[in-house]
Amino acid sequence: MKRENKDITIMVVPHSQKPPVSFKFPLFLLQCVGFILIFVPILLVSFFNSYNSAKAVFPELEQLRIDNQIKSELIGQLANETQMMLENLKRVQNLERELLELNDIEGSITEPVSPTSQKEAPNFRSYLATREYTSIDRTFSGIEVLQTTLPEQEDRMVTLKENIEEQQRREAAIPSRWPTWGVITSGFGWRRHPVTRARDFHPAIDIAGSNIYGRPIYATGSGRITYAGYLSTYGKLVIINHGYGYETYYAHQSKIKVKVGDVVEGGSIIGYVGNTGRSTAPHLHYQIRRWGEAVNPVKYLP
Incomplete structure (x- = not known):
């Protein structure tokens, strides 16, 4: 079968006596050139239009970038x-x-x-x-x-x-505990002194009871020990300064368990009931002073 000729021949005939000149081109090449000549201008126009549109949006994009930075x-x-x-x-x-x-x-x-x-x-x-x-x-x-x-x-x-x-x-x-176990045998106020038999003012309460000798004596409130030793008629005495104007005295002890400067809490053992000093029998002489004045301890007992 004879192959179809897909070439195009262009013949140029001069006006002179020269012979004509022929140019042979493949049909496919001419089709490509035609496609390029038609579509390239279209693409260029589309590109420039897109570029101009994008160029108009650039300021808005920059403003958005600034806004996002501020927001961030x-x-x-x-x-x-x-x-x-x-x-x-x-x-x-x-x-x-x-x-x-x-x-x-x-x-x-x-x-x-x-x-x-x-x-x-x-x-x-x-x-x-x-x-x-x-x-x-x-x-x-x-x-x-x-x-x-x-x-x-x-x-x-x-x-x-x-x-x-x-x-x-x-x-x-505030001294609001019982200092030891027992009963009040001598209250706060005027009385007849058990030793001298003279009428005198008792600035404390005496707590006694059967088998009370050697029983623990407890601090009736938190405070600092300001005296721990033997003092005249008190015998072995412990004084606690509780602050806020309160002081408590624990007299006639058989043994003292604390020393001056110790800080104690309410309920801490500070000594043991005894019969030292001017005393007729084992008992605890318990006194509360408020701003230096003796007050009735019964008012503070629970």
């Missing part, structure tokens, strides 16, 4: 301040817990920060990234309020804690 900085600042607030809130909650323990109260006023919320705090950026500027502004306003109120609340709680601790120290210092 705001979100970072917001996350840092939020973390600081969580730490402040944690301190306030710790103070509240201490206050509740001091007052032996169950329950809580402030909702505690859960471990989940604490773990999510560093991820606050991703949460804020979805908000608009107005939301960020509102959040900043809320943070500013919390930054003012949380320290004030913390200061109030610190003051309250100090007041409660001071009240507890005062209550612990």
Whole structure:
């Protein structure tokens, strides 16, 4: 079979006496050239149109970039301040817990920060990234309020804690326990002295009982030992300064267990019942002084 001729011949005939010149081109080559001549201009026009459109958008893109940078900085600042607030809130909650323990109260006023919320705090950026500027502004306003109120609340709680601790120290210092086991055989006030038989004022109470000799003597409140030794008619004597104007005297002891300077708590053993000094039988002479004046110990006994 005869192959189809796909070439194109172009013959150039000069006006002179020269012979004609023939140019043979493949049909495929001419088709490619035609395609290029038609579509390249179209592509160029489309490219320039797209370039001009993009060029018009460039300022908007730059503004968006600046806006995103500002938002990122705001979100970072917001996350840092939020973390600081969580730490402040944690301190306030710790103070509240201490206050509740001091007052032996169950329950809580402030909702505690859960471990989940604490773990999510560093991820606050991703949460804020979805908000608009107005939301960020509102959040900043809320943070500013919390930054003012949380320290004030913390200061109030610190003051309250100090007041409660001071009240507890005062209550612990008040001599409000029985100093030993027994019964009151001689009360506070005027009486006939058991030794001299003269009428005199008894500034204390005497506690006695069967088999009382050698029984422990307890501090009736917290305080510091200011005297521990033998003193005239008191015999072996311990004096405790409880602060707040209170002093207690424990006389006629058989044995002293403390020394001057010791700090004792209410209920601590300071000595043992005896019969030293001016005494007719084993007993404890127990005296309370308030600002230097003897007061009736019975008013302080439970």
